Amino acid sequence: MFRYLVRRLIWAFVLFIAVTIVTYVIFYAIPADPARLACGQRATAECIKRASHYLGTDRPLYVQYGKFFGRLMPVAGIVEGNPHLKTPSLGRSFTNRLSVNYVVLNAAPVTASLVFGGAIFWMMIALPVGILSALRPRSLLDRIAMVFVLVGISAHPVWIGLLFAYFFGFKAGIFPITGYCDFVNPSGDCGGPVQWAYHLILPWTTFAILFAALYVRMIRANVMETLGEDYVRTARAKGAPEWLVLRSHVLRNALLPVVTMLGMDIGIALGGAIFTESVYGLPGLGKTAIQAIENFDLPVTQGVVVFATLCIITFNLLVDLLYAWIDPRIRLT
Amino acid sequence: MSRKLWLSTVTVAIALLAVFAAGAAAKSAKVGATGGTLNVDTSTDVDYTDPALDYLSTGWEIEYSTCLKLMNYPDANGAKGSQLIPEAAAGFPKVSSGGKVYDFTVNAGFTKFSNGQAVTAANFKAAFDRDADPKMQSPAVPFFSDIKGSDKSPVSGVKVNGKHLVITLTKASPDFLARMAMPFFCAIPTNLAHDPNGVLAPPSAGPYYISDRVPNKSITIKKNPNYKGKRPHNVNQINYNVGNSLDAIYLRVQQGASDYAAQGIPPASYAEAAQKYGINKGQFWVKPQLGVSYFAFNHDRSLFKGANGTALAKAVNYAIDRPALLAQSGYLAGKRTDQVLPPGLAGFRDAALYPLKRPDISTAKKWMAKSGVKDGQTIEYYTSNRGAAPLAAQILQFNLKQIGLNVNTHLFARAVQIDKEGTRGEPFDITSEGWIADYADPYDFINVLLSGDNLHASNNNNVAYFNDPTFNKAMRSASLLAGAKRYSTYGNLDVTMMAKNPPWAARNNFNDRILVSKRVGCFTFNSTYSVDLAALCIK
Secondary structure, eight states: OHHHHHHHHHHHHHHHHHHHHHHHHHHHHSOOOHHHHHTOTTOOHHHHHHHHHHHTTTSOHHHHHHHHHHHHSSEEOTTTTOOEEOOOOOOBOTTTOOBHHHHHHHHHHHHHHHHHHHHHHHHHHHHHHHHHHHHSTTSHHHHHHHHHHHHHHHSOHHHHHHHHIIIIIIISOSSOSSOOOBSSSOBTTBBSHHHHHHHHHHHHHHHHHHHHHHHHHHHHHHHHHHHTSHHHHHHHHTTOOHHHIIIIIIIHHHTHHHHHHHHHHHHHHHTOOHHHHHHHTOOSHHHHHHHHHHTTOHHHHHHHHHHHHHHHHHHHHHHHHHHHHHOTTOOOO | OHHHHHHHHHHHHHHHHHHHHHHHHHHHHHHTTOTTEEEEEESSOOSOSSTTTOOSHHHHHHHHHHOOOSEEOOSOSGGGGGSOEESSBSSSOEEETTTTEEEEEBOOTTOBOTTSOBOOHHHHHHHHHHHHOGGGOOTTGGGSTTBTTTTSSSOTTEEEETTEEEEEBSSOOTTHHHHHTSGGGSOOOTTOOOOTTOOSSOOOOSSEEEEEEETTTEEEEEEOTTOOSSSOOOSSEEEEEEOOOHHHHHHHHHHTSOSEETTOOOGGGHHHHHHHHOSSSSSEEEEEEEEEEEEEEOTTSGGGSHHHHHHHHHHHHHHOOHHHHHHTTOTTOEEEOSSSSOTTSTTOOOOOOSOSSSOOHHHHHHHHHHHTOOTTEEEEEEEESSTTHHHHHHHHHHHHHTTTEEEEEEEEOHHHHHHHHTSTTOSOSEEEEEEEOSSSSTHHHHHHHHOGGGOOSSSOSOTTOOOOHHHHHHHHHHHHOOHHHHHHHHHHHHHHHHHHSOSEEEEEEEEEEEEBOTTEESOOEETTTEEOGGGOEEO
16 A cells, blocks of 8 residues: 555656646747736837846746746755755746735635535536436436436536526526635625625536536446346345345445546546636636636746646545545555 | 435425525625725736736726826816826926926825825835836836936936925936826835835825735725825725626626626627617717727838838728728727827827728729739738637738738737737738827827837837838937927828828727716726726716
8 A cells, every 4th residue: 555655656746747847848839928928018128138037037948947846846955955844836927926826825715615516516416316317217307317418518617607697697686696705714795604605506506517417427327237237136136125235235336436537527627617717707726727828827827737736646546545445346556 | 215315305405505595695785785885897807006017907097096196197088188287296397408307396285195104206206216126127117218317226317305306317208297197107105115026005195095905806995095185086995806707797787796897898798788778878988098900011021111012001001991800899899090199199180091981992903003012912911819800810811812912811829929020020911919008198109119210129019110211200300399299290290101101001999898887977088097986986
């Protein structure tokens, strides 16, 4: 187990370096000068020169990457022979000079609120519907569920979001059209758990629909497949009650892949649920990333990439560990 | 049994959600009903709220309400709103030494900073010193580089003598006063930190001040309790809500959840808004901005060089379909033009030079024949890949095909386009550009965008690479003039240049299309700073 963990962590480190290098290289393949943008429409050569130096973009690519990597490490002064701990830094935005740590750490809770809340929503829909559909294939419920799956997978979250905002927000006035309230820190009149959840109901629903559809289909297929297994037939033959067969033999096996998918999907979505955040004006990582890319703001883009990479790596690792714990047949070596 | 259990669970969950939503909705309705507070929605955040760093129109709109300047534009609509008046200065400055020395008498007893500090001449000097500090990396530098010693902080050419602020220039610059009305030069506390990252809520001495800013989220603006001046300051508080999509903002303003869409609404919704609320009748306002959109002809390229190039430039000016090009930007996006200077700017003289209603292909063909350009010649065209630009490219392609030119369009991200077209030697023939006035003076259009004296290897604003010695001389002369003579000279220069040797095909001037909620009254629009927040009131 320990060796497995170490090996995974080493691979995670390699992956992390590869991802950040690729982001850097892609950015520098684009012939846009952030210093020119920083100086505005009346940019002078002198201003651009100074801005380039300030931003560090006048140095070779490998030096810039080295500095970025050095800032990111929690230890400094190794070369000078004076190693000491420090806060890892993602640098400062090219566009508004804000600390990228601040930008990412402020956006991350918004995305996390959306993703974890959305995950609860989609599992609340997918589990009962998927299981009931599998238990009653070709029934009315199953057919309705399959229509929902088709619509959920086909309809774009932006379209769904706009419809929800228009009908439930604008026309009916039941929910806010857009916006986000902090769970803990109120900003003006907007804040606290109730306003937080109230502002997130439509985004959660929008975000959940696509995943719920995918999960309904997956759960239905897995349950149906497991229902036909020999050990299920054996359990029934031995006279086990149906609810026990379902709980102990069917669901326990059928939901294993769901755990894997859930972990991976949450990890990926934490990198930024771009469409839902954009439609509802949620200041999360997805929206931050879009704006940063539009503004050629490498540090913020890189900050979101670093965060997303860490989320994906962490959740994949967690899923692997959880898998071994849930299913005794699996051994990590 | 299990089905019943599931159904019960789902029913209970839905019921709980409904109760919860109803409660929260009731609370929200109460929250939205606070009087005296104006809610503003903006889709993207301002870059800075620090006057030394802010260089975006949304930020300047805010600073028009918070800044105290030596000279400022009055809170008035139309032409009156673009005439400079003294604000913290007791009157117009005494100008001496052949226009090189400006002596302002600062008399700002009517106000104090929001933190209680008094305003003196030193507070204006502090702004110059802070802008000039290399650590600040301020985009203000090009706008005061003609002040003596402006390359170092403190700026030696800005001196305080009691109530007097004496500014010495290296050369006479009659547009200097107009530049002093820019937010870069508004009064700041002398102890305001020279923080290169900008101060989020700097104290200010105008009618309002920024009390709080949470980047990418909100900006809170409050009435300055120490302001007793003449400028309006109607609402108690203005809350900026950052980050909603334009579609959502449009719905929110209609619903009354927001009072003003600071960065507009979706382009496709302007026609609907005009139909619903009428134009300039209380909720939907259409006001001209000081800006111009144009196709710049690259005069470094053989096609646009010499007399033949001039003929080709005229041919393009006759061939383009200005109404169709403008229509791509949405309803009421602007007004067609064939000149450099926008109407509303001092000096603008209207002249019928090229067809504004429809292309004049027969005249265009005559000029094509004079240009000697062969049928089937390819034009390399640079433009942006966003908004209406790709659509406009198709129209240009069609228009120029009518006179025998093939357009090869290159679409770039906007920042890439700016970089490429600003680099001398870049292989394009025509590029699509736009310009919004930094300050209300014709110099900011004609000299900045068309003077051959300003050409560099890279980062050019003169992307036409227009370098006509006769016009260069005329631009230099005009820039030294003052008063009515200055404006009439620029107006004539605009018309003469566009008629005789057009460096561009000007397309249209821009309109600001503004949607406010039904609560909003007292609407005032300033052509330089857009909506006058200080003058807005709630009905």
